[in-house]
Amino acid sequence: MAAIIGVNGxxxxxxxxxxxxxxxxxxxxILLNKTPLExxxxxxxxxxxxxxxxxxxxxxxxxxxxxxxxxxxxxxxWIGTLSEVDKEKVxxxxxxxxxxxxxxxxxxxxxxxxLQKVMIARALAQDTSIILMDEPTSHLDLYHKVQILKLLxxxxxxxxxxxxxxxxxxxxxxxxxxxxxxxxxxKSAFGEPCELIENKNFDNLFPSDTITFDGNTGAFRVNR
Amino acid sequence: xxxxxxYSLYFILLIVVLLTCFLVNISFGSVSIPFTEVVxxxxxxxxxxxxxxxxxxxxxxxxxxxxILVGSGLALxxxxxxxxxxxxxxxxxxxxxxxxxxxxxAILIMGASLFNGIFTFGIVNDISLALASSIGSFIVLLxxxxxxxxxxxxxxxxxxxxxxxxxxxxxxxxxxxxxxAEKLQQYIYWSFGSLGNLSWQQLLLLFIITVIGLTxxxxxxxxxxxxxxxxxxxxxxxxxxxRSRYSIIIATGLLAGGATAFxxxxxxxxxxxxxxxxxIFNTTDHRxxxxxxxxxxAILMLICDTIAQWPASANVLPINAITSIIGAPIVIWLLVRxxxxxx
Numbered sequence: 201m202a203a204i205i206g207v208n209g210x211x212x213x214x215x216x217x218x219x220x221x222x223x224x225x226x227x228x229x230i231l232l233n234k235t236p237l238e239x240x241x242x243x244x245x246x247x248x249x250x251x252x253x254x255x256x257x258x259x260x261x262x263x264x265x266x267x268x269x270x271x272x273x274x275x276x277x278w279i280g281t282l283s284e285v286d287k288e289k290v291x292x293x294x295x296x297x298x299x300x301x302x303x304x305x306x307x308x309x310x311x312x313x314x315l316q317k318v319m320i321a322r323a324l325a326q327d328t329s330i331i332l333m334d335e336p337t338s339h340l341d342l343y344h345k346v347q348i349l350k351l352l353x354x355x356x357x358x359x360x361x362x363x364x365x366x367x368x369x370x371x372x373x374x375x376x377x378x379x380x381x382x383x384x385x386x387k388s389a390f391g392e393p394c395e396l397i398e399n400k401n402f403d404n405l406f407p408s409d410t411i412t413f414d415g416n417t418g419a420f421r422v423n424r
Numbered sequence: 425x426x427x428x429x430x431y432s433l434y435f436i437l438l439i440v441v442l443l444t445c446f447l448v449n450i451s452f453g454s455v456s457i458p459f460t461e462v463v464x465x466x467x468x469x470x471x472x473x474x475x476x477x478x479x480x481x482x483x484x485x486x487x488x489x490x491x492i493l494v495g496s497g498l499a500l501x502x503x504x505x506x507x508x509x510x511x512x513x514x515x516x517x518x519x520x521x522x523x524x525x526x527x528x529x530a531i532l533i534m535g536a537s538l539f540n541g542i543f544t545f546g547i548v549n550d551i552s553l554a555l556a557s558s559i560g561s562f563i564v565l566l567x568x569x570x571x572x573x574x575x576x577x578x579x580x581x582x583x584x585x586x587x588x589x590x591x592x593x594x595x596x597x598x599x600x601x602x603x604x605a606e607k608l609q610q611y612i613y614w615s616f617g618s619l620g621n622l623s624w625q626q627l628l629l630l631f632i633i634t635v636i637g638l639t640x641x642x643x644x645x646x647x648x649x650x651x652x653x654x655x656x657x658x659x660x661x662x663x664x665x666x667r668s669r670y671s672i673i674i675a676t677g678l679l680a681g682g683a684t685a686f687x688x689x690x691x692x693x694x695x696x697x698x699x700x701x702x703x704i705f706n707t708t709d710h711r712x713x714x715x716x717x718x719x720x721x722a723i724l725m726l727i728c729d730t731i732a733q734w735p736a737s738a739n740v741l742p743i744n745a746i747t748s749i750i751g752a753p754i755v756i757w758l759l760v761r762x763x764x765x766x767x
Contacts, residue, residue, distance in 0.1 A: 262708055
């Protein structure tokens with residue numbers, strides 16, 4: 201599990217969305233297993249990378265089960281018939297995010313946290329080796345933020361998937377992530393959270409006259 | 425999910441209702457024909473008066489079939505537009521198809537007077553009107569397609585469609601202003617819509633157009649379902665958005681354009697029936713919605729046509745007014761009853 205952090209406007213979401221081919225790249229090269237991203241068709245890419253975005257879904261009148269089963273689209277036939285294998289994968293994905301009891305509920309009946317889990321389950325059902333998530337914890341309270349990120353950690357470790365997400369929850373990410381990417385103007389740092397702390401990469405993330413980073417506790421402090 | 429069983433029951437019921445509406449529709453008209461004689465005529469047996477069989481086969485059945493094709497085509501194109509634009513206010517005419525048709529018809533009927541008779545556009549009859557309106561809607565649709573290839577944002581496309589609509593409406597206003605009362609009346613009659621002017625050949629043409637539009641729609645069911653989550657999600661699930669968008673626009677153009685060319689600009693059905701269907705079936709799955717809106721559209725159109733025909737037995741009321749008079753209360757009632765819009 202890897203987090204992308206940085207201040208607002210530095211380009212976290214842009215990077216993530218570009219990696220997922222949600223938006224076209226500005227310049228440079230993106231390789232997926234040595235193949236340039238633009239050479240892959242959308243369908244092929246859909247079996248390699250799934251995404252969870254910040255934008256609200258257009259229709260909330262789908263049931264949890266229906267929404268998650270849309271994740272099987274890259275594998276289903278021309279009209280989207282679900283095979284037994286597809287159904288199993290959908291059920292497994294719903295079980296993984298612990299929403300089995302809600303699977304026949306409509307999405308408009310769910311809380312923000314539950315809806316986020318549904319979107320994660322949809323990405324899981326898509327059965328890709330990489331899941332990209334844009335701010336999966338925004339709009340959630342502290343408990344649910346931790347709950348979602350622990351769930352992601354659990355998924356990443358159990359299924360051996362790569363989960364790359366952007367977040368502003370730096371302190372929680374330090375505790376839970378295997379790797380972190382810090383985006384800063386001019387230079388960026390990538391590594392394990394401990395290494396990054398030792399190298400003082402977090403110290404200059406925010407203007408030091410307002411916020412300082414305490415390497416011992418892994419927490420930010422507001423200067424009075 | 426175990427969900428297919430109750431739906432198939434629904435559909436059998438709906439087909440029965442549709443057939444009933446069809447029979448009722450061809451039983452009423454300006455000439456009263458006993459029901460048993462209507463059945464005789466359909467079955468190809470001799471009727472009491474030879475003219476009855478003629479009325480039924482050459483007037484009423486084509487009109488009913490037109491109602492079915494127009495109703496189902498408009499309802500389906502409305503569904504396509506609402507899903508593509510993810511907007512409950514979208515209908516089959518948001519891309520300017522009906523305004524294009526109006527422009528074509530207006531130029532044909534009223535254009536000559538504007539240019540002081542320098543141009544004459546030939547004879548105004550049903551066939552030339554159908555031709556003019558389909559050329560009009562085709563040109564506007566083409567313009568929208570050209571714009572669609574330049575822009576990425578589907579919502580901008582919606583606004584552009586509406587702008588094209590305003591533009592053509594303005595030209596029609598100018599034409600009307602300079603037109604004679606007689607020509608103006610002729611144009612207004614066209615805009616009332618009419619189902620009864622199709623010969624069997626024209627009906628066959630409309631049928632072929634509708635079937636092509638339907639086929640493209642059926643092939644778009646999977647992208648349509650993924651569009652329920654938004655374009656970015658759909659793309660991430662392997663949908664070729666650009667191609668799907670083109671197919672959906674072309675299907676709408678064929679379905680709504682065909683209906684408008686032959687029956688005039690018929691309002692409301694395309695906007696209301698998808699809502700009606702979603703409320704009743706309570707689903708957003710296009711595998712269910714697509715056939716459902718078509719059947720509902722056909723039923724509603726047949727009912728409207730029957731009512732337009734019925735009360736003043738010699739006069740036929742404008743179909744375009746009836747669709748709204750019947751349809752609007754139904755949708756309002758459904759929304760109030762369920763207290764909540766399903767979209």
